[in-house]
Amino acid sequence: IMVEDIYYRGYIIFNASEDKLDVINYLTLEEYLYGVLPKELGPSFHMEALKAQAIASRTYAIRNLNKHIWEGYNLCDTVHCQVYGGFDVENSITNEAVDETGGMILTYNGYPIDAVFHSNSGGHTDDAKEVWSTDVPYLVGRVDEFSNSFSNASWELDFTSEEISYKLNNSGVYVGKVIDLIILDTSPAGRVNEHLIKGTDGGEIISGSKFRSIIGP
Numbered sequence: 001i002m003v004e005d006i007y008y009r010g011y012i013i014f015n016a017s018e019d020k021l022d023v024i025n026y027l028t029l030e031e032y033l034y035g036v037l038p039k040e041l042g043p044s045f046h047m048e049a050l051k052a053q054a055i056a057s058r059t060y061a062i063r064n065l066n067k068h069i070w071e072g073y074n075l076c077d078t079v080h081c082q083v084y085g086g087f088d089v090e091n092s093i094t095n096e097a098v099d100e101t102g103g104m105i106l107t108y109n110g111y112p113i114d115a116v117f118h119s120n121s122g123g124h125t126d127d128a129k130e131v132w133s134t135d136v137p138y139l140v141g142r143v144d145e146f147s148n149s150f151s152n153a154s155w156e157l158d159f160t161s162e163e164i165s166y167k168l169n170n171s172g173v174y175v176g177k178v179i180d181l182i183i184l185d186t187s188p189a190g191r192v193n194e195h196l197i198k199g200t201d202g203g204e205i206i207s208g209s210k211f212r213s214i215i216g217p
Helices: 027-040 047-063 092-101 128-132 159-171 208-215
Strands: 011-018 020-026 177-188 191-198 202-207
Touching: 020 092, 027 047, 027 191, 047 092, 159 191, 191 208, 202 208
Parallel strands: none
Antiparallel strands: 011 020, 177 191, 191 202
């Protein structure tokens, strides 16, 4: 089946919702993973890494199966869930990784884990409580020396004071024009837990994760 020049397995239905038309792809979980793995990792990686990602992606899909159920489907095709590219992105190597791990998921106390993953940890992961303020016994910070060998382990992004002030104001943080950011606390991995935003109209303490969500990932 082809939609906007992209081929998909399974079948397609259309769902009219207010002023938009959702294109929903119905297919099996394993067929879905065929279209996820190349977008999240890719065939150039070692087969064992691809298998690990296949298991993580399968677990994530099962754990979050009803993430968009109120909209009439299970998972979206963006980073909000997992990136999915349909049949067009499939590769025999990544398909093999899916097939060789068929049905395998990660569990804790008999339940699928929250199998969150990322492109690069920057050299150290964080405890779940440092990110979501909730203790998760299997999501504990670890040194990750492998990530440091990739170019995206360290990066910079520049914003003007006006840009930051605008984003903060739109999110209900009113400090006027931002004049300083002061780090008050960091996680064991070195990420900002809490900082003071000083502006021309006062200051406000917010968490690093809230600031990131305001500025944008």
